[in-house]
Amino acid sequence: MDFTIILQAGIASGTVLLFATLGELFAERSGVMNLGVEGMMLIGAMSAFSTAIATGNPWLGVLVAMFFAGLISQIHAFIVITLQADQVVSGLSLTFVGTGISLVLGEGLSKAGTVSLLPNFSIPLLAQIPILGKIFFTDQSILVYVGYLFVPLAWYYINRTRPGLHLRAVGEYPSAADALGINVFRMRYFYVFVGGMLAGLAGATISLAVSPGWFSELTTGGQGWIAIGLVIFAQWDPIRAAIGAYAFGALRRLILDIQGPLLLLGFDNPFYYNPYLGFFLQMLPYLFTVFVLVIGSREAMRKRIGAPAALGNPYVRGERGK
C-alpha cells in the first residue's frame, strides 16, 4: 500500500468537502445556517453530469451546477431571511427538495454512459518536490488546484477586505451593520447564494472529477452533512476548514484502499481476510465527524470563541438586541 497514492487521491476527494465547507462557512459567517448542503450538492452533481452528457462540455456542466444549486439555495434564503422562519427546519426541507428534484431530473442518468471529464494535469516544477509534489501537484483535477487557490483567497477576503468586514459584521451584529448602512438582507441573500454555488461546485467535483457518474443519493453519501460538521470544527476559519476537508478526504480514501492488500504493516490484513469488518470501516468518517465536533465544541467553549453571534437568528429591523 503506497501512502502517497492514497493521500494523492485523498486530496482530490477532500476537494469536494472543501468546496462544500467553504460555501457553508460563507453563509454561516453572514448569520444564515443552511442545512441544505446535501441537497444542493446532489442538485450540483446531477445537473453537472446531465449537462456534460447533453452538451459534451464538462465546463458548461460546472457552470450549470453552480447556477442551479445557487438558485435552489435562494428558496432557503427567502424563507429564513424574508419570512424569518426557523433556519433548521427550512434547511432540512431544502435537503428534501434538493434530493427529490435531483432524483426526478436524474432519472435514468446513471445509465446514460460516459462523459468527457474535467482535465487532470501536473504542475511543472512543483510536481518535482519529493513526496509533497506527488501528493499535491501530480495528475490532479483542475478543480483540485482551484481548491488550493480558494483557501487563501477566502481567508484574505473574510479577514482583510472591506466586503469581508461587512460580511463578519452582518453575522456578528446585524443591527450595528444596518446602522452603518450595510444592507443586511441583501448581504445574507448573496452569501447564501455563494454557499449554494460552492455546494453545487462540490457536487460537480464529484460527478465530473472525483468519482464520475450519477448514483442517485449515494453520489454524495452524506458528505454535505460532514461539511456542515467541518464548519464547526473549523471554527468558521477557511484555513482550518481546508485542513479538516483534506484530512477527511484522505480518511475516505484510506477506508477504500485498506481492504486491498494481503499484508498490512507486515501482518495479515484483517480487513482482507474478513471483509465484513469493512462495515466498521464505513462507520469511521461519520464517527470521526462526531469526534471532531466534540473537539471543536469543547474548544469553542473553552476559548469562548465560536459561531457568529447572530447565526440562526432572523434579522428584523427595529427589534432590539439581535
Next chain:
Amino acid sequence: MAESKSIKQKLSFRVEPRLNEPPAWYPSVVSFGAIIVALILGGVLISLAGGDPFRSYQHIAKASFGDTGVLSDTIVKATPIILAALACSVAFRMKLWNIGAEGQFIMGAFGASAIVLAPVLPAETSRWIFIPVMMIAGMAAGAVWGFIPGYLKAKFNVSEIISSLMLNYVAIAWVNFWIFGVWTEGGFQMSPKFPDGAWLPRLADYAKAFPIFRGLTTHLGLVIGIVAAIIIWFIIFRSRWGYEIRLIGDNPHAAQYAGINITKNTILVMMLSGALAGLGGMSEIAGVVHRLQTAPIAAGYGFTGIIVAWLAKLNPLAIIFVSVLFGALILAGREIQPSGIPKMIQGIILVCLIASDFLLRYRIRIVRGEE
C-alpha cells in the same frame, strides 16, 4: 419587512405583525392551503420533468385509498411514520433537532431482531412473551442511539443535528455487518425469517372469525402507535415533565431561572425520542418485514417523520392523521415514475408549510391608494 413594497402602485400590500392571536381555525386553513400550493408546485415540476401531474396524483389517490385492501396497506405504511413522527415531535418540542430518528428507527429494528436472532428467546416462545420483550429491546436500542447525541449536546454543546444525523449512517453500517456477516441467510443480504411468535398479529389472521378481514395486512403496530400518541399527548400537555419540556422549548432562559434542569432534560428527551423511533423500527420489523433486512428498514421513515411532525404542528394526535396521508404518498410512490416524485413532493410540502408559518405571525393588508 414592515415597509410597504412600493408607493407608486395604486394597490400596495402591507405586511404587519399580528398583534393578537388568529382564530383557532386559521392555522389549519393555512396549512391546508400550503399543501395545495405544494401539490400545484409539484405538478409543475412533474410536467417540467416530462411527466403528467394529473395522472400522477390520480394514481396516488387510487393506489392508496381506492379500496379496503389498499387502504389497509396505506395504514401499514403510516404505522412506522406515526412512531417516527412522535419521536421527532417530542424532541422538536424542546427545540432539540433530533434528525437521527432514521438511525434510532434502524437500531430499534436491530434491537428487536436480536431477541429473535441472537437468540435471546427460543423460537417456540409464545407471542405474549415475544412481542413485549421485542418492544422493550427495540425501545432500549433506540434510546441508546438517542442518548449519544443527547449526552454530547448536554455535556459538550455538540450540535445534535449533525451528531444524530451521522449516527444514521453508523446504524446502517452496523445492521449491515450483522446481516451480512453473522445472521445472513445463505449469503443473502437478510436474516432468516422470524418464527410466527415474533410476528405482530394482523387483521388477516382473524379472517376465519371475521371474513371481512381477509387479506388485510394492518397489524398491531397501528394500535401501538395510537396508544403511544395518546401517552405522549398526556406527557406533553398534562404532566409536569411535559410542562418542563415545553417551557425549555419556548424560553430556555426562563426555564433555567425556574430551576429546571436543562442538561438532564436534554438527555432524557433525546432518549424518549430515540425510544419512540426504536419502537417504530420494532413495529416495522415484527409487523411487516419479519426478518432483519436493511433496505425496507432504512427507507426514510425517520426523515418523513420530521415532515409529519412539523405538519402536525408537533401535536401527537394530529400526527396520526397526517401520517396516513404520507403513508398514502409513500405507498403510491412505489409505482410512480420517475421514482423520486414522492420524495420531491414531501420536500415541497415542507417548504410551503414553513413559508406559510409567516402568515400566522404576520398579516398582509391590501392598501388602496397612495400612502
